[in-house]
Amino acid sequence: MSFPRTVLNDSVIIHPPGFYIVGFQMYSSISVYFVFLAFVYVVTVLFNSLVIYIIAFNNCLHTPKFLAVVNLAVIDVILNTCTIPSMIKIFLVKDNFIPFNSCLVQMFFYYAFGTLESFALAILAYDRLIAICFPLRHNSINTLQNMTCIVGLTWCVALGLLLFSVAIMTRLSFCNSVRVLSYFCDYAPVFRLACNDYTMHWSVASLLTYLLLVAPFTFILLSYLSILVTVFRMKSLDSRLKALATCVEHLILVAVFYIPLITIFIIGFYLRIIDTDQRVLSLSLSSCLPPCVNPIVYSLKTKEIKTRALALVRRGKIGAVHRENKPRRVLPVKEKSTR
Secondary structure, rough: OOEEEEOOOOEEOOOOOOOEEEOOOOOOOOHHHHHHHHHHHHHHHHHHHHHHHHHHOOOHHHHHHHHHHHHHHHHHHHHHHHHHHHHHHHHHOOOOEEEEEEEHHHHHHHHHHHHHHHHHHHHHHHHOOOOOOOHHHHHHHOHHHHHHHHHHHHHHHHHHHHHHHHHHHHHHOOOOOEEEOOOOOOOHHHOOOOOOOOOOHHHHHHHHHHHHHHHHHHHHHHHHHHHHHHHHHHOOHHHHHHHHOOOOHHHHHHHHHHHHHHHHHHHHHHHHHHHHHHHHHHHHHHHHHHHHHHHHOOOOOOHHHHHHHHHHHHHHHHHHHHHOOOOOOOOOOOOOOOO
């Protein structure tokens, strides 16, 4: 196979036409899994879109807390959109070729919005931290303007760092295999195919893992440590239970997102005792499920959103009944004239 060549810094860089995604080689009935993922994608889009709609069209929900919630919902939709349809096309339709530039675009969106998912969970932890530890100053500290700045900053950091990390992939030369052992154009499996030095890419991947995944997780742990200290200082048992109850749903989101990723990262990359196909299956499941679970566990259980969602359902039922019971207009029949 002859690859197009581009000249960069007086050295020849070989870019292939594209890559072949060849994950899940050992699973014969993997098509059932992708039917399940199609269901996950539909649920993700429907429920997150409902959350976005409710918050966007209710002025009373334009608060710092719900800005963080709608930020998570937008990220969830985009994250699953950039992976699940592509996976279904590759492994169900058996069209596993992806052009070189499309590969880099998919890589950027997946890691950028995976990073933003991590940041979004940290932002929700910050909201709980201010609400419980500084209740009297909550409205002055956690303003809508401050939350907008925090959300905007996380987007700039994530998109900027991932743009750099993906841009340096163009400096790699691919002159041998173009088979990517993953379920999408994964960063590490792609740069490992390069036939020139990829030390910088390995260093960037390791650094970004700590900055964009471990750092937000550490912030969440420290936030809840501060929350626990504040809660146990409360004199009333009822106040303690109420404060902790507001954190349960968020803790579930954190567990669903971080525990599988950290486990796979430790077992797969450091201990290297996990099979490649098992790693791909576990990683795909752990990255696709959280965007589906988030609106069900967290957003739609929030009192304000739940109330408005039920109101929308009732309004839809009443509208349907009204249309059914609406009397139809009967056109008058003209009498035939007799002569």
